Amino acid sequence: MVSKGPLLRLLTAINRRRMKLLMGLAFVAYVASVWGNFVNMRTLQENGDQKVESKIEEAVAPLREKIKDLEKRKRNVEHWIGHENFELINHDVVEPLYIEVDQIYHLASPASPPNYMYNPIKTLKTNTIGTLNMLGLAKRVGARLLLASTSEVYGDPEVHPQNEDYWGHVNPIGPRACYDEGKRVAETMCYAYMKQEGVEVRVARIFNTFGPRMHMNDGRVVSNFILQALQGEPLTVYGPGTQTRAFQYVSDLVNGLVALMNSNVSSPVNLGNPEEHTILEFAQLIKKLVGSGSEIQFLSEAQDDPQKRKPDIRKAKLLLGWEPVVPLEEGLNKAIHYFRKELEYQANNQYIPKPKPARMKKGRTRHN
Numbered sequence: 539m540v541s542k543g544p545l546l547r548l549l550t551a552i553n554r555r556r557m558k559l560l561m562g563l564a565f566v567a568y569v570a571s572v573w574g575n576f577v578n579m580r581t582l583q584e585n586g587d588q589k590v591e592s593k594i595e596e597a598v599a600p601l602r603e604k605i606k607d608l609e610k611r612k613r614n615v616e617h618w619i620g621h622e623n624f625e626l627i628n629h630d631v632v633e634p635l636y637i638e639v640d641q642i643y644h645l646a647s648p649a650s651p652p653n654y655m656y657n658p659i660k661t662l663k664t665n666t667i668g669t670l671n672m673l674g675l676a677k678r679v680g681a682r683l684l685l686a687s688t689s690e691v692y693g694d695p696e697v698h699p700q701n702e703d704y705w706g707h708v709n710p711i712g713p714r715a716c717y718d719e720g721k722r723v724a725e726t727m728c729y730a731y732m733k734q735e736g737v738e739v740r741v742a743r744i745f746n747t748f749g750p751r752m753h754m755n756d757g758r759v760v761s762n763f764i765l766q767a768l769q770g771e772p773l774t775v776y777g778p779g780t781q782t783r784a785f786q787y788v789s790d791l792v793n794g795l796v797a798l799m800n801s802n803v804s805s806p807v808n809l810g811n812p813e814e815h816t817i818l819e820f821a822q823l824i825k826k827l828v829g830s831g832s833e834i835q836f837l838s839e840a841q842d843d844p845q846k847r848k849p850d851i852r853k854a855k856l857l858l859g860w861e862p863v864v865p866l867e868e869g870l871n872k873a874i875h876y877f878r879k880e881l882e883y884q885a886n887n888q889y890i891p892k893p894k895p896a897r898m899k900k901g902r903t904r905h906n
C-alpha cells in the first residue's frame with residue numbers, strides 16, 4: 539500500500555541509482571512474508587497428504603490458490619514495475635542482504651494478528667534476525683533505517699491515550715507476544731546500533747491502518763467487516779465490542795513515514811489517527827456505509843486483546859508537522875470501493891478444478 543505522491547517526490551530528491559534499490563528493499567518485506575506463507579503452505583500440504591495418493595489433487599488445489607495469492611500481491615506493485623527507479627527484489631530479510639542503499643524502510647513482518655500468530659517462530663525471526671540484518675546493512679553502507687514498529691508495543695495499555703513515554707503492558711508469553719515482543723526487541727536493537735555503531739535510526743509506532751490493496755484474507759477488523767458487509771454475511775465482533783481502536787488511512791501513514799525518515803527525530807514517534815471508536819460502533823458504521831443488511835454476530839473475545847487504544851500524536855504534530863488529514867468515512871469509502879472490485883476480480887479469476895470425466899463401468903455412467 540503506497541501513495542505515489544510522497545514517494546515520487548522522494549525519488550527525485552535522492553540519488554537515483556541508490557534510491558532504486560531502496561524502493562526494491564521497501565517491498566522486500568511484503569514479498570518475503572507472502573513467500574514465507576506460500577512455502578509454509580507447501581510444507582503443510584506435502585506433510586499432511588503424502589500417504590494418500592488420491593488426495594494429491596485435493597492438496598494441490600489450495601497451493602494453486604496460494605500461488606494465485608502471490609500473483610495477486612504482485613498486483614499491489616504492478617504500477618511501479620517498469621519505472622526506471624524501481625526494482626523489486628525477492629528476498630527474505632532473515633537472510634543477510636548485500637546491496638547499496640541510502641535509506642531503508644524496514645517494514646518486514648506480518649502485521650495482522652491471525653497472520654503473525656500463524657507462524658510465531660517466523661514472526662520472531664523476521665522481527666529479530668531480520669532487523670539485525672537490516673541494521674547490519676545500514677551500518678555497512680551508512681544508510682538511515684526506519685523501523686516500522688507498532689502500537690502493540692504498548693500491549694493492553696493502562697495509560698490512555700498512549701504517548702511515546704509509556705513503557706507498555708505486554709504479556710511476554712501470550713499469543714500476541716511473537717509480534718509485540720518481536721517489535722519491542724527490534725526497537726531495542728535500533729537504539730543499540732545507534733549508540734554503539736552510530737547508525738541513524740527512525741522508529742515509527744504505527745497504529746491501526748487500513749486502505750486499498752489490503753489482502754482479502756488479511757483477517758484484521760476493517761477488511762473482515764467490509765467483506766462481510768459486502769457479501770451479506772454476519773459482521774463478526776469478538777467479545778462485546780466495547781474495546782476501542784482508532785483507524786488511520788494508508789496515505790496519511792505513508793506521509794508520516796516519509797516525514798519521519800527525512801526528519802532529525804531519532805526517538806520513537808506515534809503515527810495514527812486519534813479518532814477513537816468502539817468496535818461495535820465501527821461495525822455499525824461499516825454496515826451503514828456499505829448499505830448492508832448483515833447481522834452483527836458476537837463471538838468469543840480474543841485472548842489478550844487490547845481493550846483501549848488511541849494514539850497521542852502531539853509529538854508527530856510538533857516535531858514532524860504531521861497529522862492525519864483523511865476523514866474516517868472518506869477512507870472507508872475508498873476501501874469499500876476497493877474490496878467491491880476485489881470481489882468482482884476474484885469471481886472472474888477463480889481456480890475452478892476441472893470436473894473429472896464420468897467413467898463408464900459395465901455399461902453405466904459412474905459419477906465420482
Ligand SMILES: O=c1ccn([C@@H]2O[C@H](COP(=O)(O)OP(=O)(O)O[C@H]3OC[C@@H](O)[C@H](O)[C@H]3O)[C@@H](O)[C@H]2O)c(=O)[nH]1
Nearest residue numbers: 649688689745746758759762774775776781817840843
Ligand atoms: O473480525 C474481527 C476482527 C477483529 N475484531 C476486533 O477488532 C479489534 C481490532 O483488531 P485487528 O485485528 O484489526 O487489529 P489489532 O488492533 O488487534 O492489532 C493491530 O494493531 C496495530 C498493528 O500493529 C497491527 O496492524 C495489528 O497488530 C480487536 O479488538 C479485535 O478483537 C473483531 O471484533 N472482529
